Amino acid sequence: MPGAGMDLIVRGGTVVTMDGARRVLTGDVLVRGNTIVQLGRLKTPPRGALVLDARGCAVMPGFVQTHVHLCQALFRGMADDLPLLEWLKQRIWPLEAAHDERSLYASARLGLAEMLLAGTTTVLDMGTVHHHDAVFTALAESGMRAFSGKAMMDTGVGVPKGLRETTKQSLAESDRLRARWHGAEDGRLGYAYAPRFILSCTEQLLWGASEAAHSTPGVLLHSHAAEHADERRAVKEALGKDDITALADCGLTGERTVLAHGVQLRAAEMRGLAKAGTRFTHCPSANLKLASGIADVVAMREAGMLVGLGADGAPCNNRMDPFTELRQAALLAKVKRGDAGALKAEDALAMATIDGARVLGIDGHTGSLEVGKRADLAVVRLDALHAEPGGDAVARLVYACTASDVRHVLVDGRVVVADGELRTMDSDAVRTAARREGERVRKRAKL
Numbered sequence: 001m002p003g004a005g006m007d008l009i010v011r012g013g014t015v016v017t018m019d020g021a022r023r024v025l026t027g028d029v030l031v032r033g034n035t036i037v038q039l040g041r042l043k044t045p046p047r048g049a050l051v052l053d054a055r056g057c058a059v060m061p062g063f064v065q066t067h068v069h070l071c072q073a074l075f076r077g078m079a080d081d082l083p084l085l086e087w088l089k090q091r092i093w094p095l096e097a098a099h100d101e102r103s104l105y106a107s108a109r110l111g112l113a114e115m116l117l118a119g120t121t122t123v124l125d126m127g128t129v130h131h132h133d134a135v136f137t138a139l140a141e142s143g144m145r146a147f148s149g150k151a152m153m154d155t156g157v158g159v160p161k162g163l164r165e166t167t168k169q170s171l172a173e174s175d176r177l178r179a180r181w182h183g184a185e186d187g188r189l190g191y192a193y194a195p196r197f198i199l200s201c202t203e204q205l206l207w208g209a210s211e212a213a214h215s216t217p218g219v220l221l222h223s224h225a226a227e228h229a230d231e232r233r234a235v236k237e238a239l240g241k242d243d244i245t246a247l248a249d250c251g252l253t254g255e256r257t258v259l260a261h262g263v264q265l266r267a268a269e270m271r272g273l274a275k276a277g278t279r280f281t282h283c284p285s286a287n288l289k290l291a292s293g294i295a296d297v298v299a300m301r302e303a304g305m306l307v308g309l310g311a312d313g314a315p316c317n318n319r320m321d322p323f324t325e326l327r328q329a330a331l332l333a334k335v336k337r338g339d340a341g342a343l344k345a346e347d348a349l350a351m352a353t354i355d356g357a358r359v360l361g362i363d364g365h366t367g368s369l370e371v372g373k374r375a376d377l378a379v380v381r382l383d384a385l386h387a388e389p390g391g392d393a394v395a396r397l398v399y400a401c402t403a404s405d406v407r408h409v410l411v412d413g414r415v416v417v418a419d420g421e422l423r424t425m426d427s428d429a430v431r432t433a434a435r436r437e438g439e440r441v442r443k444r445a446k447l
């Protein structure tokens with residue numbers, strides 16, 4: 001593994017930079033320590049450098065997934081074919097309430113292993129209410145770049161006892177986690193205050209989260225909004241206004257706020273969100289599986305909103321695969337607009353990489369391959385039969401490639417996947433623990 005000052009060369013690939021000019025180069029990426037120091041063909045490669053072969057491959061910025069739930073990876077296959085509110089109340093909340101530290105750690109490791117192997121290098125993660133140190137411990141060990149935060153919920157109908165907390169407890173625990181983990185691992189980990197959604201949070205909790213997040217540089221606010229029509233109706237009945245307005249009225253607005261979904265957004269709301277700078281995450285597969293609808297990401301982008309992509313959780317997808325979301329986003333936008341050119345391959349790839357980094361406010365050091373940026377990248381085979389015989393590298397990445405084509409992955413200059421094998425975790429141990437803890441948590445939840 002390269003340490004500080006040691007060189008690594010990603011050799012002989014098609015380098016899809018996703019920089020401002022959207023350059024695609026043929027050649028190498030030279031990494032020193034955690035930083036990209038040269039792009040393009042190297043005339044004299046430094047002696048003693050570690051070489052990763054990228055011939056026949058695309059070298060792209062690692063995927064940035066701006067909405068995932070590592071705590072739910074263990075629930076894959078335990079909550080299928082239900083609409084959103086029933087899905088939450090009948091399955092997800094009881095299962096989350098049944099988590100202990102051990103099951104949560106196994107869940108986070110399963111999700112992280114899946115995502116790293118598929119070329120994801122950065123995530124914004126929403127946890128469950130308790131034991132969130134276990135998720136951060138798994139994040140620290142995995143090598144993933146991440147923002148994460150415990151779910152905050154101090155009210156709500158149908159919330160099990162195991163997930164209830166007072167406003168004071170919720171804020172105090174979030175503050176403790178922020179103090180312990182924000183900026184950890186040399187800045188690779190960050191904190192995101194995560195009020196779950198408007199119906200599970202009091203006004204005091206939302207205000208508290210907003211004030212706390214805005215008082216520490218780089219800390220984010222993360223919630224769900226405008227996901228399903230039924231949920232929106234319930235919000236309107238309970239509060240007399242829409243969730244977007246209610247969240248903004250409690251300080252969840254502006255560039256540090258990242259909201260997931262936006263399926264139900266109206267044009268005027270999009271304009272308001274764009275003006276405020278509020279960030280959004282499009283989760284196309286989860287929106288389809290929970291029958292929430294198809295978010296109009298083209299309209300959001302045209303309104304000036306910054307939108308990233310995310311897989312959401314394993315039980316509502318059931319993959320955490322960035323290639324699936326990338327393809328799904330591009331295809332659904334075309335159907336939604338009745339226009340095959342509505343969201344072009346390059347724009348979809350931007351949402352999955354550099355725009356995701358912008359959503360999180362870290363585009364100064366990740367999201368594209370540029371000299372001076374951190375080496376967060378994925379090497380993706382283009383020679384699988386499903387991606388042959390050639391053509392535009394970006395179109396192949398978006399429409400043809402799959403997670404199994406990922407060969408090498410670097411995060412912060414560290415090789416986390418080499419030749420399709422995880423380097424930071426033992427895949428067999430991840431699988432064994434996930435099976436054991438998945439069964440235990442299901443039994444504790446009495447499902």
Ligand SMILES: [Zn+2]
Binds near residue numbers: 068069224260312313
């Ligand atoms: Zn979610």
